Amino acid sequence: MKRTRYVSAAASVVLIVGGPVAAAAAVSSDAARTVTAAPALRVDVTAQGAAAAALKHYPGVVESLDKDGSVWHVDVISKDGKGHAELDVSASGAVTEQNRDTDENAAENKALVSAKVTAEEAMKAALAAHPGQVWSVQWEDGDDGKAPYWEVEVKSSDGKTWNAHVDHATGKVTQSGADSDSDGDDNTN
Template sequence: MKRTVYISAAASVVLMLGGPVAAASAASADTARTLPAASAARVDVTADGAAEAALKKYPGVVESLDKDGAVWHVDVITKDGKKHAELEVDATSGAVTQRGEDTNENAGEHKALLAAKVDAQKAGKAAVAVHPGQVWSVSWDDDDDGATAYWHVEVKGSDGKTWNAHVDPTTGKATASTDSGDSDNDNDY
């Protein structure tokens, strides 16, 4: 009789302790299975996505965009050329923060940019067509010396090397130059 009581008591203890332990183990296993899916959902914002997000917050024409770590720096000129905004786009979430605005721009300085048939986004796509990789920066370059304006695009190849391209703002033709290397060796990406 005593043996039956001991066995029943031991079985009760095992069931009382085993149930919550089994439930916790199952929950941990489910959580472990869902973590990779959540991590896989994280997608970095591309140059094109950063430009779109910036233009949604501050309509106009992208003058430049540049990836710096986890942030895209985007400069936008209003379509009348009279205002300029400095925006930051979070490279993970796409959240846009306005860092500054100049409401006293000289519209004449931006005449060529505003008249360009090829915008920053199209220039980035043209550069990647010449040298596959990821657009790292796009900037309008008019040299202020009367030279023909163009888009300067930096593309990071899958090999980690940076390639430069000049894109004609009228035709969209991209001309790639040689690898510029990562001279500061700071692994910007």
Template sequence: MKRNLYVSAAVAAAVALLAGGPAAAAVATPADAARTAPAAAPAAPADTTAEGAAAAALKDYPGVIESLDRDGNVWHVDVVTKDGKGHAELKVDAANGKVTRENVDTDEDAGEHKDLLAAKVTAEKALKAAVAAHPGEAWAVEWDSDDNGKSASWHVEVRGSDGKTWDGSVDATTGKVTARSDSDDDYDNG
């Protein structure tokens, strides 16, 4: 009389492990291994750059960026609508890129923003030009429509890998980057 011999998967895996090592055990029980394999850890979120914060802000509130600056783990972004009649103060979380509207005004004087809206060089282009001229991470950009006869420009701050901040101006028409002198520094860092 023949006897049927039934061997459980656990016994087969133990025998395979003893006989052929871990690789043989894995081959012997692929279904069990797949069920008990630990899930891969999620990737850590990347820190949102100035360019990423600008893109997130404009996606939430379309228009033209008037200023953008980082304060700790938050980007503060001011956006003016393309018709100049709307203005929003937004916060962009640097850890996850989430946008929060802090203040929205839909009754702006469009004439106050005509130079900004007509500028050939946007805030995003000014950031790129400043980082190209002075490598580092863009930290702030602010529209500067000077009332004392100077041409409109962007004030840009770039933090180098050495931790030092470089202040520059980017011409709103030509995109030319220059270092700011102390007499030019009317930018509010607070």
């Protein structure tokens, strides 16, 4: 008889204490299912959006930008030319810093930092000449004997890739060429 009372008392304690906890756990479990059931929104960031996100994270001048899958790789040089950051920008616009240096040779970056046409302006000029989506932009410092310029790769809706050279001072598209295949190399099949 005493044993039955102890078991009954223990069961009552479990129900009194465990009831609210179990109810809270059930509500939390339902809320968790509701949250995970909602589809995750995916926003594909454009080259221009990736450049803006990178510059917000690390102010300076975009040196290069290219897309690898759904991630943009962006190199930014600080405004004084002494700093350099390698950044990844996700499809949602989130920025991850891969590397940062503060001992760059400012003289090597002088032409880029003082260029009248930025990477963003070079992208606009290339898109005006060849509509599509910017896939990459790269600063070419002119070490090959030519004046510095921006090389911008644009992929058109028909699958062609256009490589435009944009003048660093005027923004004029000075040279461009097209690949007939979509892999970006110069071979035509």
